Amino acid sequence: MSRHATADPLPAIAELTGVSKFYGPVMALNDVTLSLQPGITGLVGPNGAGKSTLIRLLTGQLRPGLGKVRVCGRDAWRASAKAHIGYCADSDAFYEEMSGRQFVRLMARFHGLFGAAARQRCETVLEEVGMADRADRPLAGYSKGMRQRIKLAQALLHDPDLLVLDEPLNGVDPLGRIDLLKQLTQIANRGKAVLVSSHILDEMDRLAERVLFLCRGRLIASGTLAQVRDMLDDHPLKVCVACNSPRALAARLALHETVHGIQMQGGDRLILQVRPPKEFFPMFSELACQEAFEIRRLEILDASTEAVFDYLMQASQPGAESKRVPAADSMVDRQGTPAS
Amino acid sequence: MTTAFAVIQMMLTAVRRMIWSRQTMVSLLLLTLVSLGCIAWSLRGERDPADFLRQILLPMYVAFLLPMSCLSFATVGIAGDREEGTLVYLLSTPLPRPLIYTAKFAAALLLALVWSLGGLWVLGVAAGPAGREAVAIAWPAALLATLAYVGLFQWFGALFRRATIMALAYALFLEVFLGNMPGIIKRVAITFYTQCILFEAAAPLGVAPSGPHSATIFQPISGSTAQMILIVLSVGFFVLGAVVFSRREYP
Numbered sequence: 096m097s098r099h100a101t102a103d104p105l106p107a108i109a110e111l112t113g114v115s116k117f118y119g120p121v122m123a124l125n126d127v128t129l130s131l132q133p134g135i136t137g138l139v140g141p142n143g144a145g146k147s148t149l150i151r152l153l154t155g156q157l158r159p160g161l162g163k164v165r166v167c168g169r170d171a172w173r174a175s176a177k178a179h180i181g182y183c184a185d186s187d188a189f190y191e192e193m194s195g196r197q198f199v200r201l202m203a204r205f206h207g208l209f210g211a212a213a214r215q216r217c218e219t220v221l222e223e224v225g226m227a228d229r230a231d232r233p234l235a236g237y238s239k240g241m242r243q244r245i246k247l248a249q250a251l252l253h254d255p256d257l258l259v260l261d262e263p264l265n266g267v268d269p270l271g272r273i274d275l276l277k278q279l280t281q282i283a284n285r286g287k288a289v290l291v292s293s294h295i296l297d298e299m300d301r302l303a304e305r306v307l308f309l310c311r312g313r314l315i316a317s318g319t320l321a322q323v324r325d326m327l328d329d330h331p332l333k334v335c336v337a338c339n340s341p342r343a344l345a346a347r348l349a350l351h352e353t354v355h356g357i358q359m360q361g362g363d364r365l366i367l368q369v370r371p372p373k374e375f376f377p378m379f380s381e382l383a384c385q386e387a388f389e390i391r392r393l394e395i396l397d398a399s400t401e402a403v404f405d406y407l408m409q410a411s412q413p414g415a416e417s418k419r420v421p422a423a424d425s426m427v428d429r430q431g432t433p434a435s
Numbered sequence: 436m437t438t439a440f441a442v443i444q445m446m447l448t449a450v451r452r453m454i455w456s457r458q459t460m461v462s463l464l465l466l467t468l469v470s471l472g473c474i475a476w477s478l479r480g481e482r483d484p485a486d487f488l489r490q491i492l493l494p495m496y497v498a499f500l501l502p503m504s505c506l507s508f509a510t511v512g513i514a515g516d517r518e519e520g521t522l523v524y525l526l527s528t529p530l531p532r533p534l535i536y537t538a539k540f541a542a543a544l545l546l547a548l549v550w551s552l553g554g555l556w557v558l559g560v561a562a563g564p565a566g567r568e569a570v571a572i573a574w575p576a577a578l579l580a581t582l583a584y585v586g587l588f589q590w591f592g593a594l595f596r597r598a599t600i601m602a603l604a605y606a607l608f609l610e611v612f613l614g615n616m617p618g619i620i621k622r623v624a625i626t627f628y629t630q631c632i633l634f635e636a637a638a639p640l641g642v643a644p645s646g647p648h649s650a651t652i653f654q655p656i657s658g659s660t661a662q663m664i665l666i667v668l669s670v671g672f673f674v675l676g677a678v679v680f681s682r683r684e685y686p
Contacts (some may be wrong), residue, residue: 151686154527155527156523156684156685158684159686174530175529177528178529179525180527182523182527187520188520189521201444204440204441205441205524206441206528206529207438207440207441208437209440209444232465241501249524
């Protein structure tokens with residue numbers, strides 16, 4: 096079983112083909128193949144998974160040891176590709192003596208914009224990130240959230256096709272996060288590919304259309320959250336059911352082989368552990384109709400990025416292959432293989 | 436057109452940032468101290484240009500102040516951005532890396548030339564008429580040495596994260612220690628070629644390698660050969676640095 100959903104029919108803006116990256120004897124990325132289409136893609140993985148390496152390869156800061164990284168058809172290392180890439184790095188470095196506006200305007204000039212065009216573009220992106228009225232203060236006095244916004248502003252200056260954001264929500268207050276998430280969605284809606292790396296998995300649920308799961312340098316799963324969750328058919332899914340007669344329903348469900356655990360939650364609720372989900376849901380619908388149970392609520396509890404991530408991490412631990420995941424080889428399958 | 440504009444902007448930004456850096460302050464302090472030394476020197480009786488060359492320019496300017504000034508500016512061009520973490524912004528622009536390197540090199544060279552030649556002039560003025568006459572003889576050697584030092588130290592910047600420390604080690608060990616060794620081993624030092632140019636230019640004043648075994652210890656080469664070597668070294672270091680910077684990853 097592959098954990099890689101079939102790629103969208105949309106044209107790829109960025110592609111990694113069989114990319115491996117070595118730091119001396121350490122393999123930071125191992126044979127990664129993926130493509131980024133317009134829309135927001137989340138990149139998640141534990142520390143040391145290779146997220147930053149992947150991002151730096153994609154933005155042309157690093158060169159692959161093996162394989163190819165192409166952005167808009169150009170080698171990402173080459174200067175011509177950089178015109179299509181906006182990069183919001185995780186480092187918090189600026190020319191501290193400048194104001195936010197001076198910094199963004201300077202970056203505009205570095206991108207070849209000058210005169211009125213540079214000023215106009217600078218104001219547009221500052222407005223877009225909500226910093227237009229605060230950009231004249233020195234960068235050294237900015238909060239973390241304001242610095243993130245300035246970094247985003249400089250990444251948007253040249254209207255890139257691919258926007259790569261490494262932990263863009265770090266230090267941003269809750270209201271600011273909502274603003275930034277909206278902006279990223281708007282950028283994606285303009286046909287741009289946005290790759291967001293974040294350790295705040297909760298936000299990925301709301302933000303990312305697709306998610307790339309990296310672990311120990313390998314791309315262990317990719318696709319929409321629902322697609323990836325569906326692929327985890329060997330892992331019990333937690334489902335919350337609220338109905339008018341929970342005990343009767345529990346008694347009926349206990350007879351079915353797809354239900355591996357039932358927990359009474361008090362009141363009208365049951366928490367079920369089901370596997371495989373694909374077989375459970377048709378059975379459940381049929382049962383509810385036949386027995387006339389009044390289903391008030393049906394909710395999947397662990398289809399979030401965090402739950403999927405946790406499972407993938409557990410399954411990819413050394414030794415987990417033989418115990419937990421029968422199809423271990425396909426779990427860490429060669430990337431890019433369409434899901435069956 | 437836009438590329439040229441971006442490169443010029445990058446150069447001007449680097450110049451601005453280098454001017455207002457602690458390296459400038461250090462260079463200013465060193466120049467002030469040496470200038471005060473020159474004033475004190477000029478007050479002690481009758482002086483001639485040959486004395487100024489022998490007693491001030493060769494030991495204090497050529498062997499110390501000149502490499503230090505070049506080091507101050509050339510090492511911060513690339514290495515400063517690396518240390519501060521701002522290099523990523525430059526490498527994210529659609530400018531080819533050799534052009535980014537050229538912009539940084541031009542900025543460092545401009546400031547180093549102003550500093551080394553301006554510093555030489557300040558020392559000459561501080562030392563009085565003898566100093567001014569000696570400066571007229573010494574400036575071509577200072578110019579060529581500046582080119583070579585900036586090329587070398589900027590290459591260090593592309594090569595090492597702590598380029599200032601490496602450049603200091605080079606300046607203090609190779610230039611001073613090996614530069615004063617007998618035989619041809621001193622030919623690894625830029626100072627040697629600078630001195631050869633100076634000795635030839637100042638020969639009419641009677642300035643020559645001094646000491647009882649000067650001929651065997653110093654073994655000078657002709658001024659024109661030394662000039663040629665410094666020019667070749669400058670170009671070579673620049674090309675080498677640009678190639679290193681273009682191929683190297685800066686994670």
